[in-house]
Amino acid sequence: MSAPRPQEESLVRLTVNGSERRGVAEPRLLLSDFLREELRLTGVHVGCEQGECGACTVLLDGEPIRSCLMFAVQAQGADVRTVEGIPAEDGGLDRLQRAFQEHHGLQCGFCTPGLLLTARALLAENLQPSRAEIAEHLAGNVCRCTGYTGILDAVEAVCDGSDEEGAE
Ligand code: FES
Ligand code: FES
Numbered sequence: 001m002s003a004p005r006p007q008e009e010s011l012v013r014l015t016v017n018g019s020e021r022r023g024v025a026e027p028r029l030l031l032s033d034f035l036r037e038e039l040r041l042t043g044v045h046v047g048c049e050q051g052e053c054g055a056c057t058v059l060l061d062g063e064p065i066r067s068c069l070m071f072a073v074q075a076q077g078a079d080v081r082t083v084e085g086i087p088a089e090d091g092g093l094d095r096l097q098r099a100f101q102e103h104h105g106l107q108c109g110f111c112t113p114g115l116l117l118t119a120r121a122l123l124a125e126n127l128q129p130s131r132a133e134i135a136e137h138l139a140g141n142v143c144r145c146t147g148y149t150g151i152l153d154a155v156e157a158v159c160d161g162s163d164e165e166g167a168e
Contacts, residue, residue, distance in 0.1 A: 014078050016041070017085025025072035032056040034072035035082060043083035043113045047142070054141030057114035058082050064121045083113035086120065096120060099154035099163045107145035115141045119155045131156055 007026045014021060016039060023038035030049075035041045035058065047055035049068045056068045059081040088094040093101065096116055106112045115138060122129060122137040129137065134155045135148075143151065157163040 010073050010076075012072050012076055014075050014080055016080045017082060023072075027071065027073060029072045030068055031058075031070040031072045031075050032067035034075075035067060035080070038072075041082045041084055045110055045113055047110070052142070053111070054114045054118065055111055057117050057141065059117050059121060062121065062124065064118045081117065083116055086116065095158050095163060096123070096154070099157045100151070102163065103154040103157060104150040105146060105154040106150075111141055111143040111145075115143070115151060122155075123158065128159060129155075134159070 007028070009024045009026050012023055012025045012034065016035070021039055023034060025034050025038065029038075032044055032046050032049075035044045036046070044058060044067060045055040046068060047053040049056075051066045051069045054066065056066055057064050058067045059065075060067075060070075060075065061079050062081075086094055086097070096119060100106050100112065100116065105115075118138055118141050119134075122134065126133070131152060134152055138148075138151065138155070154163075
């Protein structure tokens with residue numbers, strides 16, 4: 001009996017955080033593993049690997065997706081944003097990141113990249129969501145540490161502008 005043939009690898013080209021990137025992927029390599037291992041974007045966290053925790057969330061063409069539920073080859077030509085791609089223009093934390101920090105929206109930080117990207121997608125569509133709408137939008141992202149109150153407070157503070165009160 002002949003040995004099984006190695007799976008054929010593909011060159012995957014995509015835009016990641018505004019830059020053209022490319023890497024090699026065998027057909028069943030998950031997008032989450034491709035981003036972490038091939039492109040070294042380790043802000044993409046991998047928890048459940050079955051679409052339930054939201055830790056691996058990235059923006060694909062502006063939409064939050066579970067990168068553990070998609071093959072890298074399916075992202076051919078796409079525009080991907082990871083947490084590494086959301087600093088402020090000066091390279092520091094952006095408003096949402098600062099609000100998470102100020103409202104204790106993170107502890108261990110494992111869930112944080114996915115939550116930041118999911119919240120960012122909401123704010124891109126709706127700058128005035130209610131607290132209930134924020135909670136509903138973030139409901140698919142599991143946090144084991146914070147009890148969620150600080151996370152909701154942080155997103156709400158950016159929406160109502162209270163995060164900038166007192167800022168210069
Ligand atoms: S690791 Fe992808 S949803 Fe949990
Ligand atoms: S801060 Fe630890 S899982 Fe959310």
